[in-house]
Amino acid sequence: MIKIGILISYDYKFVFECIKHIYDYADEIILAYDKNSQTWSGNTFEIDPTFFTEIKEIDPLKKIKFYSDNFYDKSLSAMENDTRERNMLSKFMGPDCWQLQIDADEYFLNFDKVVGFLKQHSFYLKQPDKYPLTIRGKWITLFKKTDNGFLYIENDESFSFGTNQVESYNFARDIDCTVLKSNFYCVHQSWAREEEEIYQKVNNWSHKDDFDQKIFFDFWRKVNETNFHKHTNFHPIYPQEWKKLSFIACDSVADFTEKYGQLNQKKINKKTKLPKKHRNRLLKNLLNIR
Numbered sequence: 001m002i003k004i005g006i007l008i009s010y011d012y013k014f015v016f017e018c019i020k021h022i023y024d025y026a027d028e029i030i031l032a033y034d035k036n037s038q039t040w041s042g043n044t045f046e047i048d049p050t051f052f053t054e055i056k057e058i059d060p061l062k063k064i065k066f067y068s069d070n071f072y073d074k075s076l077s078a079m080e081n082d083t084r085e086r087n088m089l090s091k092f093m094g095p096d097c098w099q100l101q102i103d104a105d106e107y108f109l110n111f112d113k114v115v116g117f118l119k120q121h122s123f124y125l126k127q128p129d130k131y132p133l134t135i136r137g138k139w140i141t142l143f144k145k146t147d148n149g150f151l152y153i154e155n156d157e158s159f160s161f162g163t164n165q166v167e168s169y170n171f172a173r174d175i176d177c178t179v180l181k182s183n184f185y186c187v188h189q190s191w192a193r194e195e196e197e198i199y200q201k202v203n204n205w206s207h208k209d210d211f212d213q214k215i216f217f218d219f220w221r222k223v224n225e226t227n228f229h230k231h232t233n234f235h236p237i238y239p240q241e242w243k244k245l246s247f248i249a250c251d252s253v254a255d256f257t258e259k260y261g262q263l264n265q266k267k268i269n270k271k272t273k274l275p276k277k278h279r280n281r282l283l284k285n286l287l288n289i290r
């Protein structure tokens with residue numbers, strides 16, 4: 001079974017695009033939101049009441065469930081609350097399944113391949129304590145929407161999203177266990193938002209205490225189609241992670257996703273393989289050797 005948990009907060013509107021890419025492949029989708037409408041930093045947000053009705057309208061197979069709880073603990077940092085919520089969601093999702101945690105602004109390009117891989121390697125679910133595994137994908141990070149398209153970062157920055165473990169997160173989605181670096185690509189609408197949404201993000205992000213919010217916000221505002229090529233090493237926390245910006249002319253996120261996929265078919269379609277040390281385990285499973 002494949003269960004997908006998505007955190008719902010101030011950027012809840014992005015989840016519709018997210019669900020579009022995963023709905024057909026998931027057995028269950030859980031949307032988790034704070035019952036007091038608080039972020040990890042303790043600030044408040046509002047979810048339009050029509051949101052829940054709109055979710056039902058895109059869920060003909062009744063795959064989507066809601067999980068509401070108190071995810072803000074004032075004694076913890078924003079990052080600690082991030083990790084705490086993910087573990088609470090993991091517990092809610094339960095054992096004996098592939099647990100995937102995806103943020104509302106993450107849109108997989110090749111989710112059919114993700115699911116194919118998980119089903120092929122379902123033996124990891126038989127003894128999760130003996131063979132703990134976390135799977136990392138690759139982000140294509142959208143940095144800014146311009147008049148004619150999107151500025152984005154293409155650096156194969158990886159992120160954890162899948163595991164056979166329950167309540168094991170120790171830093172956001174990261175788990176201290178065997179890591180599989182996959183070739184599964186995900187468009188991350190991280191910074192490509194309206195100006196007021198970016199201001200909200202830098203003040204509520206779990207990394208908000210790790211960088212100068214004002215300096216980065218001012219930098220983001222000034223970047224445009226004519227000067228983007230002049231900026232290098234500009235990640236707010238680890239500058240060298242974002243070496244440069246690229247640009248694709250498009251009308252929307254959906255259009256960007258389609259065009260990026262067309263331009264990078266060979267890279268996106270590259271098969272994800274188990275590390276060599278795990279292949280014998282797969283062979284034994286296929287041959288039913290105990």
